[in-house]
Amino acid sequence: MVQRTNLVEMSGVGVRRGGRWLVRGVDFTISPGEIVTLIGPNGSGKSTTAKTAIGLMKADEGTVSRKADLTIGYVPQKLAIDWTLPLSVRRLMTLTGNQPRAEIDQALEAVGIAHLADAEVQHLSGGEFQRALMARAMVRRPDLLILDEPVQGVDFSGEIELYDLIKQIRDRTGCGILLISHDLHVVMAETDTVICLNGHVCCRGAPEIVAKSPEYLQLFGARAASTLAVYSHHHDHTHLPDGRVKHADGSVTDHCHPDDGHHHDHAGEHHHHADAAPVAAHKHEDGHKGHHHAR
Numbered sequence: 534m535v536q537r538t539n540l541v542e543m544s545g546v547g548v549r550r551g552g553r554w555l556v557r558g559v560d561f562t563i564s565p566g567e568i569v570t571l572i573g574p575n576g577s578g579k580s581t582t583a584k585t586a587i588g589l590m591k592a593d594e595g596t597v598s599r600k601a602d603l604t605i606g607y608v609p610q611k612l613a614i615d616w617t618l619p620l621s622v623r624r625l626m627t628l629t630g631n632q633p634r635a636e637i638d639q640a641l642e643a644v645g646i647a648h649l650a651d652a653e654v655q656h657l658s659g660g661e662f663q664r665a666l667m668a669r670a671m672v673r674r675p676d677l678l679i680l681d682e683p684v685q686g687v688d689f690s691g692e693i694e695l696y697d698l699i700k701q702i703r704d705r706t707g708c709g710i711l712l713i714s715h716d717l718h719v720v721m722a723e724t725d726t727v728i729c730l731n732g733h734v735c736c737r738g739a740p741e742i743v744a745k746s747p748e749y750l751q752l753f754g755a756r757a758a759s760t761l762a763v764y765s766h767h768h769d770h771t772h773l774p775d776g777r778v779k780h781a782d783g784s785v786t787d788h789c790h791p792d793d794g795h796h797h798d799h800a801g802e803h804h805h806h807a808d809a810a811p812v813a814a815h816k817h818e819d820g821h822k823g824h825h826h827a828r
């Protein structure tokens with residue numbers, strides 16, 4: 534196999550703030566086209582690790598190297614926006630740089646919300662808002678896309694749609710993706726490498742390896758054994774954000790076909806790929822997580 538240049542390499546990285554180590558001994562790499570998911574309890578250093586990887590935070594020990602001219606698209610967990618002022622999606626896209634209109638339209642199209650270009654950000658659903666943030670990151674044509682808790686404020690079916698979109702972005706652009714998961718127990722199936730943090734790297738590997746690792750089980754207790762699920766699904770049609778349905782042959786209709794196979798718009802169900810390692814069934818306890826735009 535051809536060795537590809539890593540986008541980011543972290544070796545023995547430690548970050549110390551306010552007299553304590555937030556993370557220590559973090560080693561990992563992200564290569565083009567790779568999907569890396571960081572999981573770990575609250576405060577375990579996921580955001581710190583991601584920010585250090587892209588240079589938003591400085592490491593106090595160890596080394597971080599990035600490919601020369603690395604372009605990064607960052608979808609933060611929170612966005613400092615004055616929610617009392619009206620702000621259109623198109624305007625949101627230009628807050629951090631003046632992109633040509635055609636590029637903005639193209640990016641919105643790519644994430645399935647072209648029809649919302651002039652909508653007010655305040656009125657978007659959680660899933661639409663995440664898509665707008667993704668489009669905003671994608672206009673930079675990043676080599677590396679960082680998504681900090683991309684499915685927060687999104688209900689279950691929206692989560693699957695977003696994971697699908699993330700996979701499409703990876704497949705289409707070949708960018709590397711660093712995903713921070715809010716959910717300890719679920720990672721998207723296309724994840725190549727899961728890194729489980731708890732102030733240090735507790736365990737790592739392909740999702741099905743991590744699910745079985747003694748360190749993961751120890752960190753998350755016996756319950757974890759039955760709950761690390763890998764999102765995956767066979768589907769022959771996709772529900773577009775505007776309510777229409779796109780079929781495997783590329784056609785778009787207003788509704789599902791009666792003989793359509795698998796839907797993935799049923800809240801509360803996980804679907805497993807026949808050929809993916811079926812780690813365990815996992816039921817979401819909070820099918821709808823509500824809408825938490827950062828305010």
Ligand SMILES: Nc1ncnc2c1ncn2[C@@H]1O[C@H](COP(=O)(O)OP(=O)(O)OP(=O)(O)O)[C@@H](O)[C@H]1O
Pocket residue numbers: 550551555573574575576577578579580581582
């Ligand atoms: N600049 C800073 N100075 C001091 N402490 C910080 C700083 N940034 C983060 N921390 C602390 O470091 C720890 C790790 O934070 P971090 O945001 O990386 O965790 P996380 O795993 O992303 O958490 P969550 O799941 O809650 O988002 C937390 O205890 C946080 O309060």
